[in-house]
Amino acid sequence: MNPRSMNAQHEQGRRKAPEMNGNRPMALETDMQAPSLDVREGVDRETVETVANMGSYKYGWDTDIEMDYAPKGLSEDIIRLISAKNEEPDWMTDWRLQAYRRWLQMAEPRWAMLRYPQIDYQDQFYYAKPKSMTQRPKSLEDVDPKLLATYEKLGIPLKEQMLLAGVEGAEAVSPGRRVAVDAVFDSVSVGTTFKAELAKAGVIFCSISEAIREHPDLVRKYLGSVVPQSDNFFATLNSAVFSDGSFVYIPPNTRCPMELSTYFRINAENTGQFERTLIIADKGSYVSYLEGCTAPKRDIAQLHAAVVEIVLLDDAEVKYSTVQNWFPGDEEGRGGIYNFVTKRADCRGARSRVMWTQVETGSAITWKYPSCLLRGDDSQGEFYSIAIANNMQQADTGTKMVHLGKRTRSRIVSKGISAGRAQNTYRGLVSMHPRATDSRNYTQCDSLLIGDRCGAHTVPYIEVKNNSSRVEHEATTSKVDDDQLFYCRSRGMDEEEAVALVVNGFCREVLQALPMEFAMEAQALVAISLEGSVG
Amino acid sequence: MLEIKNLHVKLEDEDKVILKGVDLTVEAGKVHAIMGPNGSGKSTLSYVLSGRDGYRVTEGSATLDGADLLAMAPEERAAAGLFLAFQYPVEIPGVGNMTFLRTAVNAQRKARGEEEVSAADFLKLVRAQAKMLNIDADMLKRPVNVGFSGGEKKRNEILQMAILAPRMCILDETDSGLDVDAMRLVADGVNALRDGKRGFLVITHYQRLLDHIKPDVVHIMADGRIVRTGGPELALEVERNGYADILAEAI
Numbered sequence: 022m023n024p025r026s027m028n029a030q031h032e033q034g035r036r037k038a039p040e041m042n043g044n045r046p047m048a049l050e051t052d053m054q055a056p057s058l059d060v061r062e063g064v065d066r067e068t069v070e071t072v073a074n075m076g077s078y079k080y081g082w083d084t085d086i087e088m089d090y091a092p093k094g095l096s097e098d099i100i101r102l103i104s105a106k107n108e109e110p111d112w113m114t115d116w117r118l119q120a121y122r123r124w125l126q127m128a129e130p131r132w133a134m135l136r137y138p139q140i141d142y143q144d145q146f147y148y149a150k151p152k153s154m155t156q157r158p159k160s161l162e163d164v165d166p167k168l169l170a171t172y173e174k175l176g177i178p179l180k181e182q183m184l185l186a187g188v189e190g191a192e193a194v195s196p197g198r199r200v201a202v203d204a205v206f207d208s209v210s211v212g213t214t215f216k217a218e219l220a221k222a223g224v225i226f227c228s229i230s231e232a233i234r235e236h237p238d239l240v241r242k243y244l245g246s247v248v249p250q251s252d253n254f255f256a257t258l259n260s261a262v263f264s265d266g267s268f269v270y271i272p273p274n275t276r277c278p279m280e281l282s283t284y285f286r287i288n289a290e291n292t293g294q295f296e297r298t299l300i301i302a303d304k305g306s307y308v309s310y311l312e313g314c315t316a317p318k319r320d321i322a323q324l325h326a327a328v329v330e331i332v333l334l335d336d337a338e339v340k341y342s343t344v345q346n347w348f349p350g351d352e353e354g355r356g357g358i359y360n361f362v363t364k365r366a367d368c369r370g371a372r373s374r375v376m377w378t379q380v381e382t383g384s385a386i387t388w389k390y391p392s393c394l395l396r397g398d399d400s401q402g403e404f405y406s407i408a409i410a411n412n413m414q415q416a417d418t419g420t421k422m423v424h425l426g427k428r429t430r431s432r433i434v435s436k437g438i439s440a441g442r443a444q445n446t447y448r449g450l451v452s453m454h455p456r457a458t459d460s461r462n463y464t465q466c467d468s469l470l471i472g473d474r475c476g477a478h479t480v481p482y483i484e485v486k487n488n489s490s491r492v493e494h495e496a497t498t499s500k501v502d503d504d505q506l507f508y509c510r511s512r513g514m515d516e517e518e519a520v521a522l523v524v525n526g527f528c529r530e531v532l533q534a535l536p537m538e539f540a541m542e543a544q545a546l547v548a549i550s551l552e553g554s555v556g
Numbered sequence: 557m558l559e560i561k562n563l564h565v566k567l568e569d570e571d572k573v574i575l576k577g578v579d580l581t582v583e584a585g586k587v588h589a590i591m592g593p594n595g596s597g598k599s600t601l602s603y604v605l606s607g608r609d610g611y612r613v614t615e616g617s618a619t620l621d622g623a624d625l626l627a628m629a630p631e632e633r634a635a636a637g638l639f640l641a642f643q644y645p646v647e648i649p650g651v652g653n654m655t656f657l658r659t660a661v662n663a664q665r666k667a668r669g670e671e672e673v674s675a676a677d678f679l680k681l682v683r684a685q686a687k688m689l690n691i692d693a694d695m696l697k698r699p700v701n702v703g704f705s706g707g708e709k710k711r712n713e714i715l716q717m718a719i720l721a722p723r724m725c726i727l728d729e730t731d732s733g734l735d736v737d738a739m740r741l742v743a744d745g746v747n748a749l750r751d752g753k754r755g756f757l758v759i760t761h762y763q764r765l766l767d768h769i770k771p772d773v774v775h776i777m778a779d780g781r782i783v784r785t786g787g788p789e790l791a792l793e794v795e796r797n798g799y800a801d802i803l804a805e806a807i
């Protein structure tokens with residue numbers, strides 16, 4: 022391909038939709054299938070791919086540990102059992118059952134650009150708990166060493182020392198920087214660090230099962246208030262069967278003294294993970310929260326359906342960052358996590374502000390749209406996303422910005438990267454309600470294609486129902502630029518290094534939105550997840 | 557050191573022949589200049605030597621210190637000591653100039669089995685070189701070539717060259733678009749690298765640059781061939797009379 026014409030194509034790919042005012046709902050759709058090119062040195066590419074794929078997923082090992090399973094399948098009895106195992110009060114059991122009955126009436130959504138075989142919901146375990154956790158450990162010292170070793174191997178510190186969440190080989194960490202961790206292993210929380218110190222500041226950070234027992238008033242008030250029980254098929258399933266997850270409460274006018282994080286590990290085979298996270302940021306509070314996830318390599322796909330709810334009262338600010346690195350399946354598309362996630366923040370209070378940042382590199386299937394309900398006047402929502410799909414991965418991800426309050430603002434920056442035979446879709450909704458006068462949205466949505474067998478799709482939905490609000494949408498689709506790659510290679514970088522560098526540059530705005538340690542981890546992850554995408 | 561023999565090159569996707577038998581040898585320590593009318597194939601020669609896609613070599617050879625350049629990947633050529641200062645340096649959005657340089661240096665060191673350079677040593681090295689080329693700290697932080705002026709881009713190429721310290725430097729019209737002062741800086745940068753062992757192939761249209769970088773040998777390229785080779789006086793002749801006489805003679 023003539024490298025000069027690539028630039029021209031890049032230019033054409035940049036499309037600026039006119040600003041949209043008034044009552045004009047509109048859906049723009051772009052689709053780009055990479056043009057087919059001759060693969061030069063085809064043998065070489067295959068060799069490179071094979072070698073690269075052998076060692077690319079670092080977290081694919083498993084922990085050999087004795088587990089307690091609830092019987093396979095789903096029924097009211099199973100739900101009662103999960104509830105009983107968690108020693109839940111009746112109201113919680115009833116809540117779950119109510120969700121389950123609703124779920125039975127619902128159909129799995131199929132509108133996303135995702136192709137996967139029918140999921141047999143009766144052929145799964147819904148509860149798996151390490152036997153050693155039967156007696157709830159009083160403190161981290163009592164936790165099974167095998168479990169602690171698992172997290173150590175993952176690079177997650179469960180000792181209360183100065184360490185970082187999920188970061189290996191991070192260079193410059195400011196001294197004294199600490200992160201509190203809630204570690205969730207299959208269906209249960211193994212332990213939470215720095216609880217006592219956080220409690221001094223009035224911050225509650227514990228597993229959701231503990232919160233249901235210890236802080237029932239808060240849980241009852243807020244659980245399901247952002248993502249209602251019957252919001253969607255997967256959220257409803259989660260409401261019925263969620264086993265654990267994290268709970269955070271930040272009291273008024275409190276800046277959480279350290280970063281909080283939850284690390285999810287799926288270990289057991291044939292077991293779904295359904296975690297539920299609830300974060301409540303009271304008036305004038307601030308918290309930065311990180312979420313990481315990994316799973317072993319298995320050739321059978323596993324289901325993950327999580328719900329995250331964030332409540333923000335007046336002047337509260339929450340930053341929620343995710344590095345999602347579930348096992349993506351092998352290069353032929355065998356195995357991997359099916360990731361169906363509902364994440365939503367409710368900016369209830371005036372001037373509250375939420376920022377979602379996600380780096381999605383794992384999972385075979387990703388169905389995920391972290392959203393912001395901007396109800397409070399002058400509230401703000403931001404969504405920064407990097408979604409990488411390589412080999413046979415499929416991602417359908419984006420956000421919803423629902424403007425309900427006056428002078429609300431939102432910003433969306435989405436970077437989608439497709440390689441191998443992957444399909445990557447950005448799907449986003451921006452909605453300005455009649456009352457949301459003088460509101461603004463800016464959306465920038467860039468797609469990058471690596472190779473000639475992948476696809477990138479952009480599906481924005483825009484509805485503006487008042488005359489004073491403004492929505493701007495910019496979208497680009499480009500192929501990784503041959504001139505850039507050659508320039509890097511002529512300076513000595515090999516092709517994979519060159520691609521990683523160019524892609525990291527492409528993702529820069531989003532990487533910068535991450536907390537520093539996470540940004541470094543994410544940068545390395547970008548390189549790793551693109552291994553074998555060129556050759 | 558650099559030996560090009562009877563090099564024939566056509567475009568990969570079209571039946572267009574661009575180089576029609578180039579013969580050229582640059583000895584260690586020497587500066588060779590190539591001049592020639594637009595479209596005669598100068599940049600193509602530099603791209604083919606550094607391994608850009610889109611061309612097919614149909615005949616001939618090119619070696620660096622005896623090693624077959626044409627069989628190597630671009631990054632292997634770089635690690636072997638070949639460097640091309642681009643006529644049109646490429647922009648890489650989002651990648652800091654320093655990050656780019658450090659990645660390049662370490663990639664080459666790794667390929668040669670050497671240790672990575674430490675962050676502190678690297679910073680020192682870059683600062684010193686950047687100062688000589690009048691490149692400020694801001695330019696080092698900004699994304700590679702993005703929003704750089706024409707002259708800044710060219711100076712940035714010479715900075716990369718100075719830091720990577722290649723054995724064989726090819727400069728493709730590095731002087732084009734430079735103001736008088738910048739031209740001096742670039743020439744000084746090149747002269748500082750002349751150590752009696754390095755080879756230089758300087759592609760240019762103007763005597764101005766050759767006033768500062770004194771070439772040992774001057775070649776005239778036309779229609780994909782070297783049609784005349786001489787000393788520095790050849791460049792002066794071109795400056796005075798243009799290419800008409802030389803071309804007429806060659807035919």
Ligand SMILES: Nc1ncnc2c1ncn2[C@@H]1O[C@H](COP(=O)(O)OP(=O)(O)OP(=O)(O)O)[C@@H](O)[C@H]1O
Pocket residue numbers: 023024567574592593594595596597598599600601610643
């Ligand atoms: N990728 C390409 N596609 C089409 N034509 C090409 C390509 N590369 C080179 N050419 C053609 O080959 C010829 C030589 O080009 P080249 O850039 O090497 O010339 P040059 O001597 O460097 O010229 P200038 O002095 O203008 O820089 C020109 O006619 C050019 O149009």
Ligand SMILES: [Mg+2]
Pocket residue numbers: 598599600643728729
């Ligand atoms: Mg040229």
